[in-house]
Amino acid sequence: xxxxxxxxxxxxxxxxxxxxxxxxxxxxxxxxxxxxxxxxxxxxxxxxxxxxxxxxxxxxxxxxxxxxxxxxxxxxxxxxxxxxxxxxxxxxxxxxxxxxxxxxxxxxxxxxxxxxxxxxxxxxxxxxxxxxxxxxxxxxxxxxxxxxxxxxxxxxxxxxxxxxxxxxxxxxxxxxxxxxxxxxxxxxxxxxxxxxxxxxxxxxxxxxxxxxxxxxxxxxxxxxxxxxxxxxxxxxxxxxxxx
Amino acid sequence: xxxxxxxxxxxxxxxxxxxxxxxxxxxxxxxxxxxxxxxxxxxxxxxxxxxxxxxxxxxxxxxxxxxxxxxxxxxxxxxxxxxxxxxxxxxxxxxxxxxxxxxxxxxxxxxxxxxxxxxxxxxxxxxxxxxxxxxxxxxxxxxxxxxxxxxxxxxxxxxxxxxxxxxxxxxxxxxxxxxxxxxxxxxxxxxxxxxxxxxxxxxxxxxxxxxxxxxxxxxxxxxxxxxxxxxxxxxxxxxxxx
Numbered sequence: 001x002x003x004x005x006x007x008x009x010x011x012x013x014x015x016x017x018x019x020x021x022x023x024x025x026x027x028x029x030x031x032x033x034x035x036x037x038x039x040x041x042x043x044x045x046x047x048x049x050x051x052x053x054x055x056x057x058x059x060x061x062x063x064x065x066x067x068x069x070x071x072x073x074x075x076x077x078x079x080x081x082x083x084x085x086x087x088x089x090x091x092x093x094x095x096x097x098x099x100x101x102x103x104x105x106x107x108x109x110x111x112x113x114x115x116x117x118x119x120x121x122x123x124x125x126x127x128x129x130x131x132x133x134x135x136x137x138x139x140x141x142x143x144x145x146x147x148x149x150x151x152x153x154x155x156x157x158x159x160x161x162x163x164x165x166x167x168x169x170x171x172x173x174x175x176x177x178x179x180x181x182x183x184x185x186x187x188x189x190x191x192x193x194x195x196x197x198x199x200x201x202x203x204x205x206x207x208x209x210x211x212x213x214x215x216x217x218x219x220x221x222x223x224x225x226x227x228x229x230x231x232x233x234x235x236x237x238x239x240x241x242x243x
Numbered sequence: 244x245x246x247x248x249x250x251x252x253x254x255x256x257x258x259x260x261x262x263x264x265x266x267x268x269x270x271x272x273x274x275x276x277x278x279x280x281x282x283x284x285x286x287x288x289x290x291x292x293x294x295x296x297x298x299x300x301x302x303x304x305x306x307x308x309x310x311x312x313x314x315x316x317x318x319x320x321x322x323x324x325x326x327x328x329x330x331x332x333x334x335x336x337x338x339x340x341x342x343x344x345x346x347x348x349x350x351x352x353x354x355x356x357x358x359x360x361x362x363x364x365x366x367x368x369x370x371x372x373x374x375x376x377x378x379x380x381x382x383x384x385x386x387x388x389x390x391x392x393x394x395x396x397x398x399x400x401x402x403x404x405x406x407x408x409x410x411x412x413x414x415x416x417x418x419x420x421x422x423x424x425x426x427x428x429x430x431x432x433x434x435x436x437x438x439x440x441x442x443x444x445x446x447x448x449x450x451x452x453x454x455x456x457x458x459x460x461x462x463x464x465x466x467x468x469x470x471x472x473x474x475x476x477x478x479x480x481x482x483x484x485x
Contacts, residue, residue, distance in 0.1 A: 020280070029328040043424045115419075241419075
């Protein structure tokens with residue numbers, strides 16, 4: 001059999017590329033997440049995400065992820081304008097809370113026009129409004145020993161509910177809010193009604209929708225499969241999604 | 244005549260590429276292949292490009308491509324998360340490798356000595372003469388065979404100081420964390436979606452450089468060129484082949 005040099009090169013480079021597949025889950029590659037987190041926190045620990053003018057907003061803000069949780073419980077809430085929906089705040093807090101939408105709307109509010117950056121590459125700009133997460137956590141008496149805030153959601157992914165988590169640096173950041181309005185209207189179901197997280201310095205999958213419970217914890221190890229979020233557990237997405 | 248004979252019998256070898264240059268060259272050869280492969284996989288997640296701050300499915304894209312096939316991407320199966328692990332690791336190698344190489348080459352005089360473009364080299368006469376020499380496949384000045392010609396200098400300086408920094412900084416500008424830390428960076432590119440388009444175009448320009456680079460290696464004598472980039476030693480072409 002005569003193998004031309006070109007055929008060898010083509011086969012070789014294709015083999016090299018597919019040979020890469022088995023290293024994809026290597027902890028060495030995954031260590032870059034820590035490096036990027038360290039570098040970004042070193043240069044901008046408290047930095048604010050860019051905010052935009054109203055006319056800079058996307059004409060249409062696309063829906064991504066779950067479009068409708070469609071569970072019996074959620075459908076009852078949605079059918080009664082979320083009057084019976086409550087946000088539980090628990091875990092490492094002195095005073096566990098159960099907050100109605102009205103109570104969240106009565107707290108001091110923050111409105112911000114920010115850019116939503118999806119891990120897929122697209123972006124959309126919209127105006128979000130709600131209380132700062134820090135306000136809610138302080139109302140509940142967050143323990144100084146808490147290291148992460150876990151967000152439990154009403155939408156199902158496989159056999160469990162969607163969840164996400166962030167550390168205290170992002171949880172107490174001024175632009176981290178629990179949004180109930182997009183572009184001056186109550187959130188619609190596609191965008192996460194009645195309440196979703198905005199954590200503006202991270203990618204879209206961190207912005208948990210359909211919130212039902214906020215839990216303060218010292219470790220993520222016993223939550224879900226232990227990697228801090230639904231996409232992190234199921235597909236190996238980075239927990240720190242600042243890049 | 245006697246001189247030619249002597250040249251042919253005793254080919255003159257010169258030490259052309261230092262260890263740091265050779266090392267950085269081969270690291271980049273691997274790193275760029277991985278970054279392009281994993282970058283195309285990331286692109287596959289949303290194969291549309293826009294200009295401006297925002298851009299998603301309902302907005303007008305200036306470029307929409309079909310997904311790149313598995314033999315071009317890392318990993319070869321669809322995995323945005325996996326591609327990001329590859330891309331974000333080797334992006335650090337590329338960025339800090341470039342930084343160290345540039346600092347090192349400034350310090351040891353490599354850039355000033357070998358890559359600095361002199362004003363006289365940009366004169367139309369010089370450019371024309373060099374272009375004709377290229378078309379005749381003569382790449383070396385017999386009086387200074389180791390010196391880079393003007394087109395080589397433009398290609399190397401352009402890649403080192405324009406293309407690679409552009410691809411690195413436009414990539415950084417895609418990061419929401421960097422957008423908060425360094426908002427001017429995203430602004431320089433005119434917004435995140437513009438930065439994403441620039442990132443893609445810079446990648447394409449680097450591939451174009453690689454294509455020309457590899458073609459010229461083949462034309463200039465692949466054995467001699469490869470040896471010089473592996474061992475550092477380069478054989479000066481004899482008069483009749485120069």
